[in-house]
Amino acid sequence: MSVSIATPGPRLLGRLRLALGLRGVPWIALLVLLLVLICAAGGEAIAPNDPNDLDLGAAFRPPVFELGGSFATPLGTDNLGRDLLSRIMGGARVSVIVAFYAIILSGSIGALAGMASGYFGGMIDTLIMRLVEIQQSVPSVALALILAAALSPGLTTVIVVIALTYWAWYARIIRGEVLSLKTRDYVAYARVAGVGTATIFLRHLLPNILNTLLVLATLQVGQVILFEASLSFLGLGVQQPDVSWGLMLSDARQYITHAWWPITMPGLAIMLTCLSANIVGDWLRDRLDPHLRQL
Amino acid sequence: MTRFILRRLGEGAISILGASLIVFVISRLSGDPVVLMLPPDAPASSVQALRQTLGLDQPFVIQYGMFLTRALHGDFGQSYRWQMPALRLILERLPATVQLAVAGLCFSLCVAVPVGVFSAVNHGGWIDRMGRIFAMLGQAMPAFWVGLLLILTFAIQLEWLPAFGYGGINHLVLPAIALGWYPVAAMTRIVRSAMLDVLNTDHIRLARALGIPERLIIWKYAFRNAAVPLLTMLGVYFAAMLGGSFVVEVIFAWPGVGRTVVEAVFSRDFPVVQAGVLSASVMFVLANLLVDLSYGFVDPRIRDER
Numbered sequence: 162m163s164v165s166i167a168t169p170g171p172r173l174l175g176r177l178r179l180a181l182g183l184r185g186v187p188w189i190a191l192l193v194l195l196l197v198l199i200c201a202a203g204g205e206a207i208a209p210n211d212p213n214d215l216d217l218g219a220a221f222r223p224p225v226f227e228l229g230g231s232f233a234t235p236l237g238t239d240n241l242g243r244d245l246l247s248r249i250m251g252g253a254r255v256s257v258i259v260a261f262y263a264i265i266l267s268g269s270i271g272a273l274a275g276m277a278s279g280y281f282g283g284m285i286d287t288l289i290m291r292l293v294e295i296q297q298s299v300p301s302v303a304l305a306l307i308l309a310a311a312l313s314p315g316l317t318t319v320i321v322v323i324a325l326t327y328w329a330w331y332a333r334i335i336r337g338e339v340l341s342l343k344t345r346d347y348v349a350y351a352r353v354a355g356v357g358t359a360t361i362f363l364r365h366l367l368p369n370i371l372n373t374l375l376v377l378a379t380l381q382v383g384q385v386i387l388f389e390a391s392l393s394f395l396g397l398g399v400q401q402p403d404v405s406w407g408l409m410l411s412d413a414r415q416y417i418t419h420a421w422w423p424i425t426m427p428g429l430a431i432m433l434t435c436l437s438a439n440i441v442g443d444w445l446r447d448r449l450d451p452h453l454r455q456l
Numbered sequence: 457m458t459r460f461i462l463r464r465l466g467e468g469a470i471s472i473l474g475a476s477l478i479v480f481v482i483s484r485l486s487g488d489p490v491v492l493m494l495p496p497d498a499p500a501s502s503v504q505a506l507r508q509t510l511g512l513d514q515p516f517v518i519q520y521g522m523f524l525t526r527a528l529h530g531d532f533g534q535s536y537r538w539q540m541p542a543l544r545l546i547l548e549r550l551p552a553t554v555q556l557a558v559a560g561l562c563f564s565l566c567v568a569v570p571v572g573v574f575s576a577v578n579h580g581g582w583i584d585r586m587g588r589i590f591a592m593l594g595q596a597m598p599a600f601w602v603g604l605l606l607i608l609t610f611a612i613q614l615e616w617l618p619a620f621g622y623g624g625i626n627h628l629v630l631p632a633i634a635l636g637w638y639p640v641a642a643m644t645r646i647v648r649s650a651m652l653d654v655l656n657t658d659h660i661r662l663a664r665a666l667g668i669p670e671r672l673i674i675w676k677y678a679f680r681n682a683a684v685p686l687l688t689m690l691g692v693y694f695a696a697m698l699g700g701s702f703v704v705e706v707i708f709a710w711p712g713v714g715r716t717v718v719e720a721v722f723s724r725d726f727p728v729v730q731a732g733v734l735s736a737s738v739m740f741v742l743a744n745l746l747v748d749l750s751y752g753f754v755d756p757r758i759r760d761e762r
Contacts, residue, residue, distance in 0.1 A: 294467070295474025298741050300699035303717070303733040304478070310721040310729045311485040387598045391703050394600050395718055407598075414604060414707070417619075421608050428601040435596035 187444050190437035197434050200250040201257035208247035210234070212404050216242035221420045237422040239413060245423060249430045251404040256434065259316065259389045263323035264378050270324065271331020272374055276366055278332065279339030280358075290336070293329040301326040302391070309397040319389055319398045326388075331377055338370050372449040379442035383435035390431050406431050461749060468745045473524075475737035479730055480523050484516075527734065533727035537720065542727035546713055546735050552622060553712035556705070557697040559628050560635030564693070567640050572647025573682075576655060577674060579648075587648075591641035599700050603634035603707040620709040631708040635700050639693045646689060650682035657681075691747030695740045 205211060210233070219242040225235045236245040278289040305322040312318050342348060348365050356364075392398035393407030401408070406427045413423035507513050514522070526532070532542040575584040610630060611619035617626050654660060655678055663673045702714035709715070717732035719725075 291470065291474075295471055295478070298471040299475045299478055299733070299737045300695065300702075300740055302699045302702040303736045304482075306702065306717055306721050307479060307482050307729055307733045308485075310724065310726065311482050383596060387596075390598050391600060394598075395703060395706060396722070410601060410604065417604065417607060418612055424601075424604050424608060428597070428605070431598060431601065432593070432596045436592060439592065439595060 185444070187437075187440045190440040190444075193433055193437035194441060197253045197437075198257060200253035202254075204251055204254050205247075208244075208250045210244040210247040212243065212248045212251035213402055214243060214247075218242065221416075221423075223420070224422050224426075236426045237420070239409070239423045240416045240419070245409075245426045248404050248409055249406065249427055252406045252409060252427065252430070253434075255316070255393075255399050255403060255405040256386050256389060259319055259323070260382050260385045262320045263327070263385050264381055266320065266324035267327035267381070268331055268374060268378050271328035272335050272367075272370065274328065275332040275335025276339050276362055276370070279336040280343055280362070280366065286336075289332065293332055296325070296329045301388070305392055305397055306395075309392075314397045314400065316399055316403075319392050322392070323385055323388055327381060327385075330381075331374075334373065334377060335370055338373055339366055342366055342369050376442065376446045376450045379438065379445050382438035382442065386431060386435050386438070464745055464748050468741045471741045472738055475741075476524060476527060476734060477520065479734050479737075480520050483726060483730060484519075532731040532734075535720070535725055535728045537723045537725045537728070542725075542731040543735075545716065545728060546731045549711060549713045549716050550735070552710060553698070553701055553705070553714060556628070556631055556635060556701055556710060556712060557694060559632035560697050560700075560704075561639075561690075561694055563632045563636035564640045564643055567636075568643035568647055569679075569686075572644040573651055573674065573679060575644070575648045576651030576682075579652060584648075587644055591644055594637055594641040597637065598703075599634055599638055600703045600707055602637045603631065603704055606630045606634055607707070620707070622709075622711050627708075631704050631710055634707070635697055635704045638700065639696060643686065643689070643693065646686050647682060650685045651678060654678045654681045687750070688747060691744040694743040694747075698736055698739055698743075 200207070216238070219234070219238050220240055222231060222234055222238040222242070223229050224237040225232055227237075234244045234246065236249070238244055239248070274289050274292075278286045301322065304325060305318070308322050308325075309318055312321075342365075348361065351361050351365055389398055389405070390407035390410070393405045394411045396411065399405040399408055409427040410424060413420075413427070417424060512519070530541075530543045534540070535542045535545055538545050571583065571587045571590075575581075575587045578584065607619045607630065610617045617630055619630075621627055660673060660678055663677055664670075668677075701710075701712060702718060704710070705712045705714035706718055713732050713736065717729055717736075720728035720732065
């Protein structure tokens with residue numbers, strides 16, 4: 162009856178983690194990202210207070226650990242007495258939405274362009290790579306400014322700008338991958354066997370670049386969140402009454418001499434999220450695609 | 457070498473041309489500019505007349521040609537807000553932006569080069585580990601937040617430096633740090649890995665065997681080789697500084713191109729936006745071009761290959 166269950170607890174756990182390949186997993190970073198996702202999904206429903214609830218009597222209430230702080234508003238309140246914690250939780254939604262759509266959009270445009278460029282070569286390659294270069298000759302904030310001036314500023318503009326900025330980055334790297342994939346025998350055989358181009362793209366190229374795409378997308382999350390915050394801070398991104406971390410900072414900036422917490426807290430949220438996304442991205446890259454380490 | 461220079465010049469010209477096309481197409485996205493320029497109750501005949509003088513009744517390609525010809529003559533139109541030619545306004549503000557970008561670049565180099573070199577020399581040591589933590593943190597902090605924190609600490613709490621404005625060196629310090637903060641991480645990483653590569657080569661090992669002082673080996677023999685990858689990236693970083701200056705200039709009320717363009721966007725001053733964005737692109741391309749041409753002089757091997 163007494164068989165191998167006698168192994169001590171910690172070692173069992175260690176073995177289990179090793180067996181499942183969970184060694185070196187950045188748990189804290191993953192946990193932070195999960196928390197951001199939960200806040201984005203839950204929004205107002207799980208926030209302790211309404212993010213837009215004004216209470217002028219409680220304006221500039223400091224965080225709980227400072228004199229005059231209150232547990233009702235653990236991170237303090239802003240100039241209109243709005244609860245910073247609830248606003249940060251609400252602001253997670255915008256960051257997640259922008260990151261999601263922008264990455265899907267830029268990733269798919271970039272992957273398609275890169276695959277076409279690498280696979281067909283010749284004129285198409287020259288054309289697409291020239292486009293990549295031209296795209297990279299306009300600073301992305303400048304592109305955002307002129308787009309915001311032409312269209313109206315808002316969530317869609319932010320997503321379009323980020324997609325327009327980052328597709329070139331994907332295209333360049335995917336092209337490199339496809340250039341080497343194209344010379345593999347199975348691609349050549351498929352072509353000789355008369356397999357259609359679309360099938361070659363979907364069945365033979367795409368599965369091989371999925372890892373790269375996943376790594377690039379994770380590494381992009383942090384940058385997208387920073388970019389969205391910058392645009393919203395300038396007033397070109399998300400507009401009131403929507404809550405966004407960048408917008409919170411732009412509000413807080415006018416009262417910088419009054420209180421430090423409305424500046425510090427949303428920034429910390431941005432920093433923690435980006436840090437976690439970058440750590441997870443690095444970890445994925447090392448596991449899935451170590452040759453991308455130069456990025 | 458001449459062929460290489462000519463090819464790079466040609467590519468630069470095409471990039472700028474492409475940038476002008478992007479600017480033009482996006483400007484036209486906003487719809488009919490005449491509607492914005494005339495009062496809402498303007499008679500149809502004057503709308504028609506203005507469209508003809510602006511060439512808006514012409515085909516798209518001809519319109520782009522007209523835009524390009526005017527842009528080449530430096531004519532982007534009159535700024536509605538500042539009441540002066542848009543390009544002249546931008547050129548007036550340009551020196552402040554360049555000054556800030558150069559200062560930011562100096563700051564990041566001053567941090568990245570020593571940290572990168574020391575991290576490589578004692579890799580695994582505490583400088584290396586601290587440097588890596590700082591790099592992770594730096595890449596997760598938006599430039600404008602760094603700027604706000606700097607104002608909060610050094611201008612408001614400690615009252616050491618002015619919070620905003622333009623003037624002497626003390627006005628330059630905080631914006632330069634805010635602008636130079638972000639690239640430090642990437643630059644350190646480049647210096648570190650290049651140094652690690654160079655330190656493993658035979659000529660360094662030979663120098664060690666000959667008993668040349670370590671300081672001389674590191675800075676004279678190793679770093680000069682390791683600086684090439686950094687130099688090739690310098691154009692990209694200078695360009696990134698120009699991009700970052702839009703936000704940093706707004707925070708520190710720095711009278712440069714970035715803040716001007718942001719203000720122009722909000723007052724829908726289109727000529728200024730066009731002139732600003734296009735001149736930013738031109739500087740972007742020029743910076744990369746200069747770097748491409750210059751590393752031929754630093755590393756003769758590259759020069760000979762081309």
